[in-house]
Amino acid sequence: xxxxxxxxxxxxxxxxxxxxxxxxxxxxxxxxxxxxxxxxxxxxxxxxxxxxxxxxxxxxxxxxxxxxxxxxxxxxxxxxxxxxxxxxxxxxxxxxxxxxxxxxxxxxxxxxxxxxxxxxxxxxxxxxxxxxxxxxxxxxxxxxxxxxxxxxxxxxxxxxxxxxxxxxxxxxxxxxxxxxxxxxxxxxxxxxxxxxxxxxxxxxxxxxxxxxxxxxxxxxxxxxxxxxxxxxxxxxxxxxxxxxxxxxxxxxxxxxxxxxxxxxxxxxxxxxxxxxxxxxxxxxxxxxxxxxxxxxxxxxxxxxxxxxxxxxxxxxxxxxxxxxxxxxx
Amino acid sequence: xxxxxxxxxxxxxxxxxxxxxxxxxxxxxxxxxxxxxxxxxxxxxxxxxxxxxxxxxxxxxxxxxxxxxxxxxxxxxxxxxxxxxxxxxxxxxxxxxxxxxxxxxxxxxxxxxxxxxxxxxxxxxxxxxxxxxxxxxxxxxxxxxxxxxxxxxxxxxxxxxxxxxxxxxxxxxxxxxxxxxxxxxxxxxxxxxxxxxxxxxxxxxxxxxxxxxxxxxxxxxxxxxxxxxxxxxxxxxxxxxxxxxxxxxxxxxxxxxxxxxxxxxxxxxxxxxxxxxxxxxxxxxxxxxxxxxxxxxxxxxxxxxxxxxxxxxxxxxxxxxxxxxxxxx
DNA sequence: GGCCGTCTATCGCAATTCCGCAAAACATGA
DNA sequence: TCATGTTTTGCGGAATTGCGATAGACGGCC
Numbered sequence: 001x002x003x004x005x006x007x008x009x010x011x012x013x014x015x016x017x018x019x020x021x022x023x024x025x026x027x028x029x030x031x032x033x034x035x036x037x038x039x040x041x042x043x044x045x046x047x048x049x050x051x052x053x054x055x056x057x058x059x060x061x062x063x064x065x066x067x068x069x070x071x072x073x074x075x076x077x078x079x080x081x082x083x084x085x086x087x088x089x090x091x092x093x094x095x096x097x098x099x100x101x102x103x104x105x106x107x108x109x110x111x112x113x114x115x116x117x118x119x120x121x122x123x124x125x126x127x128x129x130x131x132x133x134x135x136x137x138x139x140x141x142x143x144x145x146x147x148x149x150x151x152x153x154x155x156x157x158x159x160x161x162x163x164x165x166x167x168x169x170x171x172x173x174x175x176x177x178x179x180x181x182x183x184x185x186x187x188x189x190x191x192x193x194x195x196x197x198x199x200x201x202x203x204x205x206x207x208x209x210x211x212x213x214x215x216x217x218x219x220x221x222x223x224x225x226x227x228x229x230x231x232x233x234x235x236x237x238x239x240x241x242x243x244x245x246x247x248x249x250x251x252x253x254x255x256x257x258x259x260x261x262x263x264x265x266x267x268x269x270x271x272x273x274x275x276x277x278x279x280x281x282x283x284x285x286x287x288x289x290x291x292x293x294x295x296x297x298x299x300x301x302x303x304x305x306x307x308x309x310x311x312x313x314x315x316x317x318x319x320x321x322x323x324x325x326x327x328x329x
Numbered sequence: 330x331x332x333x334x335x336x337x338x339x340x341x342x343x344x345x346x347x348x349x350x351x352x353x354x355x356x357x358x359x360x361x362x363x364x365x366x367x368x369x370x371x372x373x374x375x376x377x378x379x380x381x382x383x384x385x386x387x388x389x390x391x392x393x394x395x396x397x398x399x400x401x402x403x404x405x406x407x408x409x410x411x412x413x414x415x416x417x418x419x420x421x422x423x424x425x426x427x428x429x430x431x432x433x434x435x436x437x438x439x440x441x442x443x444x445x446x447x448x449x450x451x452x453x454x455x456x457x458x459x460x461x462x463x464x465x466x467x468x469x470x471x472x473x474x475x476x477x478x479x480x481x482x483x484x485x486x487x488x489x490x491x492x493x494x495x496x497x498x499x500x501x502x503x504x505x506x507x508x509x510x511x512x513x514x515x516x517x518x519x520x521x522x523x524x525x526x527x528x529x530x531x532x533x534x535x536x537x538x539x540x541x542x543x544x545x546x547x548x549x550x551x552x553x554x555x556x557x558x559x560x561x562x563x564x565x566x567x568x569x570x571x572x573x574x575x576x577x578x579x580x581x582x583x584x585x586x587x588x589x590x591x592x593x594x595x596x597x598x599x600x601x602x603x604x605x606x607x608x609x610x611x612x613x614x615x616x617x618x619x620x621x622x623x624x625x626x627x628x629x630x631x632x633x634x635x636x637x638x639x640x641x642x643x644x645x646x647x648x649x650x651x652x653x654x655x656x657x658x
Numbered sequence: 659g660g661c662c663g664t665c666t667a668t669c670g671c672a673a674t675t676c677c678g679c680a681a682a683a684c685a686t687g688a
Numbered sequence: 689t690c691a692t693g694t695t696t697t698g699c700g701g702a703a704t705t706g707c708g709a710t711a712g713a714c715g716g717c718c
Contacts, residue, residue, distance in 0.1 A: 213685070217695065242675070252697050257676070267676065305706080307572075308581070315579050542677065546703065571667065581705055586668070596668065634714090 012053065014188060015178040020047040022317075023068070024282045032076045032125065033060070038278050040067040040114075040264060040271075042315055052174045052181060054192035057126035061171045064119040069264060073110040078125045079147065080105040081199060083164040085120025093150060094222025094263060095215055099157040102206060104147035111150045112226060114263060122167035124199055134196045143204070153206040163202045166194075221259035224249055228256060232272045236279075237302050242268050276301040277316050280309075284324045294321045341382065343517060344507040349376040351646075352397070353610045361405045361454065362389070367607050369396040369443075369593060369600075371644055381503045381510060383521035386455035390500045393448040398593060402439040407454045408476065409434040410528060412493040414449025422479060423551025423592060424544055428486040431535060433476035440479045441555060443592060451496035453528055463525045472533070482535040492531045495523075550588035553578055557585060561601045565608075566631050569601055605630040606645050609638075613653045623650045 020026055023037040023045060030051070039045055047064040074080045082103035090097050091114045105111055115121075131144050170191060174181050181188055211219065231248040232240060245268060246253050260268045283297040295306055298321065303309035313321045349355055352366040352374060359380070368374055376393040403409045411432035419426050420443045434440055444450075460473050499520060503510050510517055540548065560577040561569060574597060575582050589597045612626040624635055627650065632638035642650045 213694070253675090254677090254697055254699095255695085258696085261677095269675065307576075308706090311576055311579055314576075542702075582667090583669090583705055583707095584703090587704085590669095598667065637713095 013178065014053045014181040015174040016049075016051040016053075017175060017178075018049045018051075020049060021045055022281075022285075023278055024285050026070070032058075032078055033072065033074060035070050035072045037068055037070045038275055039316065040069055040266060040274070041117075042318075044318060050171050050175060052170055052191075054181075054188045054195060057124070057130060057192050057195060059167050059170055059195065060123040060125060061167065062119065062121045062123070064115050064117070066117045067265070068113075068115045068119075070113045070115065071110055072113060073108055074105060074123075074125055075108055077107045077127055079107065079128055079131070081124045081203070083122045083124075083160055083167065085122070085164060085168075086161065087118045088120050089116040090114050090119060091218065091222065091263065092152070094218040094220070095152055095209075095211065096218065100155050100160045101209065102153040102155060102160060102163070102202070104151045104153055104203075106147045106149055109147075109149045112222060120164075122164050122171075124167065124195060126195075126199075130192075130196065131200065134200065152209040152211075153203070154209040155202055155206045159202050159205055163198060166198045170195075218262065221262050224251055224256060224259040225263045228260075228268065229272070229275065232275065233279075237300060239302055239304070240269055240272055273312060274316060276303070277313055280313070280321065281317060281324060284321060287325075289325050292325070294325055297321075297325075342507065343382045343510040344503040345378075345380040345382075346504060346507075347378045347380075349378060350374050351610075351614075352607060353614050355399070361387075361407055362401065362403060364399050364401045366397055366399045367604055368645065369398055369595060369603070370446075371647075373647055379500045379504060381499055381520075383510075383517045383524060386453070386459060386521050386524060388496050388499055388524065389452040389454060390496065391448065391450045391452070393444050393446070395446045396594065397442075397444045397448075399442045399444065400439055401442060402437055403434060403452075403454055404437055406436045406456055408436065408457055408460070410453045410532070412451045412453075412489055412496065414451070414493060414497075415490065416447045417449050418445040419443050419448060420547065420551065420592065421481070423547040423549070424481055424538075424540065425547065429484050429489045430538065431482040431484060431489060431492075431531070433480045433482055433532075435476045435478055438476075438478045441551060449493075449497075451493050451500075453496065453524060455525075455528075459521075459525065460529065463529065481538040481540075482532070483538040484531055484535045488531050488534055492527060495527045499524075547591065550591050553580055553585060553588040554592045557589070557597065558601070558604065561604065562608075566629060568631055568633070569598055571597055602641060603645060605632070606642055609642070609650065610646060610653060613650060616654075618654050621654070623654055626650075 016029075018029070020037075021044065023039050026035045026037045026047075026049075027033075030049075037047075043066050045064070045066060045068075047062070047068070050061040052059045080103070082105070084097050084101060086099075088097055092103060093112050095101075103111065113121075128146060135144055181191070227249045228245045231245060235244075238244075242253055242256060246256050249256065251259075256268055260266060260271055264271045266274070280297050280301050280303070283292070283300065284294065287297075298306065298309045310321060317324070319327075345358075347358070349366075350373065352368050355364045355366045355376075355378075356362075359378075366376075372395050374393070374395060374397075376391070376397070378392075379390040381388045409432070411434070413426050413430060415428075417426055421432060422441050424430075432440065442450075457475060464473055510520070556578040557574045560574060564573075571582055571585065575585050578585065580588075585597055589595060589600055593600045595603070609626050609630050609632070612621070612629065613623065616626075627635065627638045639650060646653070648656075
């Protein structure tokens with residue numbers, strides 16, 4: 001009987017499947033990805049992340065069964081390219097996801113996703129050197145441009161679909177038979193080469209996406225929301241007033257409201273309350289019943305009325321805040 | 330002297346006139362309709378229901394001399410279309426009844442009516458196949474859309490009036506001369522064809538009703554009330570607390586109060602007490618003096634103080650609970 | 659039985675958010 | 689430059705919510 005190297009396969013198997021039922025735990029057990037997820041609907045979350053590690057590169061599939069907003073960035077010097085499933089609906093930095101759209105993101109740059117139910121996105125993470133060496137071998141080293149921040153690219157619908165499907169097939173195979181990748185270095189590097197070739201072939205065809213007028217509107221609305229959100233998060237304990245937000249962001253109240261409604265589908269206060277609820281949950285999960293009380297955590301995030309807080313929390317997460325605090329061993 | 334076929338006319342005559350003086354007995358002797366009525370005023374009830382059966386279809390007129398709330402659903406696979414009398418005032422699922430408004434309800438879907446004194450509503454119940462075959466004969470089978478749940482339609486005021494008046498004339502004729510329909514199959518099927526033609530002609534003109542802002546508010550208030558009511562009914566024996574209701578429904582106390590006042594015209598506790606009184610009455614009417622006592626039935630529904638219960642019961646129904654229990658032989 | 663403290667429901671009031679509407683400002687393309 | 693369609697903004701009314709005053713019910717105690 002074959003015994004796999006436990007030091008490798010246990011600490012970091014090539015294939016990881018995570019079912020995510022709690023937006024507060026998206027960051028658990030993943031080192032190169034930084035995500036902050038907020039549920040925009042109250043139904044129970046059933047999201048999933050599948051990672052296939054191919055040497056220094058990796059393929060990551062994200063799916064979600066409900067509307068979410070996430071802010072995601074990739075670290076450890078990895079570049080990210082993202083393709084979207086045919087059913088995926090949502091926005092990236094305000095830009096509606098559309099057929100043929102691809103994302104290119106520099107290391108540590110942050111993308112703001114708003115994701116609708118039925119979301120499927122395939123991310124390809126890899127170190128820039130992999131691309132450079134791959135191209136150098138083929139003497140095409142000047143063709144690669146390092147993305148600045150998060151860039152939106154456009155290819156033909158079929159091309160984008162091919163890229164997504166390639167990833168989907170890889171992930172499906174990996175889920176059905178993890179041992180194939182977990183135990184075979186050869187399988188992994190073969191896939192890695194194929195990944196580079198498929199990806200670069202697609203990128204070769206890619207144009208910069210030229211946003212139209214309504215696109216730019218959405219983008220600026222997304223920025224308004226981001227600014228308001230950042231401001232609200234910096235004023236953790238204070239009561240929320242839209243007036244303050246508007247002054248901080250520099251737009252009229254009406255514009256702020258329209259922007260939130262357009263981007264998040266929620267009114268400003270409704271969304272920011274939800275955001276704070278998520279922060280409280282993260283705080284509750286990060287401590288023990290001995291070191292904190294629910295009211296202290298709630299108070300930190302501006303919930304002055306315990307009854308109201310408790311009700312909103314229950315409605316959002318399906319359990320009482322006290323249960324969250326007690327549940328963890 | 331002519332003797333009608335007793336096996337038919339007794340079991341199910343085509344024309345039925347029921348005078349309803351007791352909200353607890355609305356369901357008696359009617360198989361396709363499920364109604365739960367609650368008096369919102371204390372005066373004696375004098376409601377009436379006239380049914381004219383035309384083959385598988387039927388025309389049902391409801392009138393009431395005082396404010397009522399009913400939850401109604403139609404079974405046996407029958408579709409329901411409802412037109413309202415010119416004097417009818419009230420709400421359906423929170424939406425105010427207005428001129429030109431029609432209702433279309435799928436089988437088993439529930440409509441929450443709040444009905445003011447002087448109510449007149451004409452319901453047309455028929456199996457979907459009747460409509461399909463009727464249209465198929467005229468080669469217009471694609472024009473019929475099965476309603477999903479309870480839908481609100483809008484036609485011109487005169488059209489709606491014509492539909493209502495057609496039903497009113499039919500019902501008036503049937504009340505004055507029941508034998509006409511009871512004994513003549515030909516008369517019934519002629520009326521059935523006319524019903525289909527009148528109804529479909531009206532439906533042809535119907536638009537989906539677009540609720541405005543205040544409409545949507547009423548709708549959500551109606552949902553709040555429904556949720557609170559359902560919760561209260563699931564907690565039969567427990568003491569009522571507004572706080573609990575609010576937690577169950579997920580709104581603030583003030584909102585709950587406004588919702589009840591707006592929808593029912595009563596405060597939350599006042600309404601829910603009335604609802605429980607009705608349930609006790611149903612229980613009392615459903616048993617014999619040997620098998621239950623008044624206090625047992627009252628206790629089941631959370632009335633701990635017999636004096637208060639008795640007084641409220643008398644005020645609502647005009648008789649003492651003990652008399653209700655003894656009255657039926 | 660009558661009185662008082664406590665608890666709860668109800669309601670008015672005010673602060674705030676939310677949303678429809680339409681005018682003003684702006685961008686785009688002919 | 690103008691005409692056109694979109695975006696931003698302001699305004700006003702409606703809806704929501706919290707707070708506090710009041711009243712009424714309940715329970716205990718004299």
